[in-house]
Amino acid sequence: MTTSAKDTIKETVTNNDVVLFMKGTASMPQCGFSSRVAGVLNYMGVAFKDVNVLADDEIRQGIKDYSDWPTIPQLYVKGEFVGGCDIVTEMTLSGELDKLLADEGIAFDKDAADKIREANG
Amino acid sequence: MKVADEITEKLTAAFQPDELRVIDESEAHRGHAGYREGGQSHFKVIIRAPAFAPMSRVARHRAVHAALTPALVGRIHALSLEISA
Numbered sequence: 156m157t158t159s160a161k162d163t164i165k166e167t168v169t170n171n172d173v174v175l176f177m178k179g180t181a182s183m184p185q186c187g188f189s190s191r192v193a194g195v196l197n198y199m200g201v202a203f204k205d206v207n208v209l210a211d212d213e214i215r216q217g218i219k220d221y222s223d224w225p226t227i228p229q230l231y232v233k234g235e236f237v238g239g240c241d242i243v244t245e246m247t248l249s250g251e252l253d254k255l256l257a258d259e260g261i262a263f264d265k266d267a268a269d270k271i272r273e274a275n276g
Numbered sequence: 277m278k279v280a281d282e283i284t285e286k287l288t289a290a291f292q293p294d295e296l297r298v299i300d301e302s303e304a305h306r307g308h309a310g311y312r313e314g315g316q317s318h319f320k321v322i323i324r325a326p327a328f329a330p331m332s333r334v335a336r337h338r339a340v341h342a343a344l345t346p347a348l349v350g351r352i353h354a355l356s357l358e359i360s361a
Binding site for chain 2: 188223224225226236237238239240241242245246
């Protein structure tokens with residue numbers, strides 16, 4: 156990983172409470188897995204910064220090295236790697252994501268989160 | 277060797293799972309990004325093994341990725357994991 160890619164990633168996850176490294180953008184995802192995570196965050200009303208890895212090859216590879224995680228999407232909360240699509244989905248359904256966001260003082264719509272669980276329960 | 281067989285072999289050796297299902301979902305992604313003719317590009321793995329009990333979610337996924345080796349993970353376009361202890 157180049158120093159600049161690592162610095163850019165570190166700066167991005169440090170300066171934004173919630174960051175999603177994804178294929179495409181939050182408004183136009185280009186992969187089903189990225190789309191699912193962005194969709195959950197949007198629905199739960201979580202403000203997040205989206206980083207489109209398809210727009211920058213160095214970031215696309217760099218983020219995999221940074222987290223020691225081979226796939227995209229990748230969700231970060233307060234600088235900490237949370238997981239990819241499977242983990243975010245599981246945490247949403249189990250309520251762990253609510254707890255994480257609440258513990259970190261990040262605003263989200265609890266009713267919307269409950270609706271996701273009702274629809275997938 | 278088929279990719280599914282390779283996944284099964286590596287995960288069985290690494291974790292001696294109580295349950296292991298390797299599902300080739302490639303056909304469901306026909307026409308999408310990453311689809312290859314002949315399939316073997318999109319997999320769902322359901323694995324249950326006592327070895328995962330002390331691990332966090334992220335650690336469980338990392339352990340599976342490591343057991344599969346980067347070379348094999350790199351050949352799979354999409355890998356969905358359902359891991360339990």
